Amino acid sequence: MKILLVDDHALFREGLKHLLKSLDAELELDEAEDCERGLELSARNSYDLVLLDLKIPGVQGLDALDALRRTSPEAPVVVVSGEDDPRVIRAAIERGAMGFVPKASTPEIMIQALRLVLANGVYLPPGVVDLAIPNGAPLPELLRGAQGDVQLPGLTPRQMDVLRCVIQGKANKVIARELDISEATVKAHLSSVLRTLGVNNRTEAVYAAAKLGLQLV
Known part of the structure; x- marks a missing residue:
């Protein structure tokens, strides 16, 4: 399995790297500290999953999501963000994200969410789902x-x-x-x-x- 992680916090990337190993012991993880580097990598590689923080240097927010979906249209994108505003979450899903996982989530929830997305499902925080119906x-x-x-x-x-x-x-x-x-x-x-x-x-x-x-x- 090959995953692209786009996040500007090195400590978070390092912690998530170890967590993601539980998805696949032979995981290949590419890291990008900003959107520009993420776009370079996604243009050259084929990924099974892209993890994106909306607040990164350069192109930010939903524009970064749009850009990554254009360069890597086959890879599901999951937003992993410190933001949990229902309006932002809904906008991300409307623009093609396959999941939105708050950074405050437990490791168990993170892995469950990513497994769901890899199985062609959609993951959203439960409270946000209730608000949307x-x-x-x-x-x-x-x-x-x-x-x-x-x-x-x-x-x-x-x-x-x-x-x-x-x-x-x-x-x-x-x-x-x-x-x-x-x-x-x-x-x-x-x-x-x-x-x-x-x-x-x-x-x-x-x-x-x-x-x-x-x-x-």
Whole structure:
């Protein structure tokens, strides 16, 4: 496994380096102290995961997230930040982050969060997830088959495919190409997904999936 860590605090990077070894004993970790170096590394390498602090020298905040997603579009980005403002967390997810882990989290939570993201899930702090579901709408129960497959009542397998792509931050055009269907069909499936989850848009669907602990590999 190969991970890129972009953070300007050497002590934090050193501590996280040892923690990440529990994900993979043969872990390859590249480190960058600012966004410029992170972009250089991501342009030259293929990563399984990118960890990003929003407050780094040079390009900062969500602009740094946008830049890294452009240079390494296949790698899921997890924001690891001292900031826990729900507005910032929501904005990061809207712009394609697959997780947001506050630096105050325990090592156990950090590892659980990264494992979830590596399994194509989305991790968000629990309190933030609750705030994102409109009107406290109850979510449907997941059904798990004998083979470990996951299904939401009311959704067809194809609609589950669309939801998986939405969780992965893919645009409708990309979803249509990958599933070999039209964009109009993608939009129709997405409407059914939103209605079943009781949410209003893609971002709320991602939050709902996180609250359900939904992992769609």
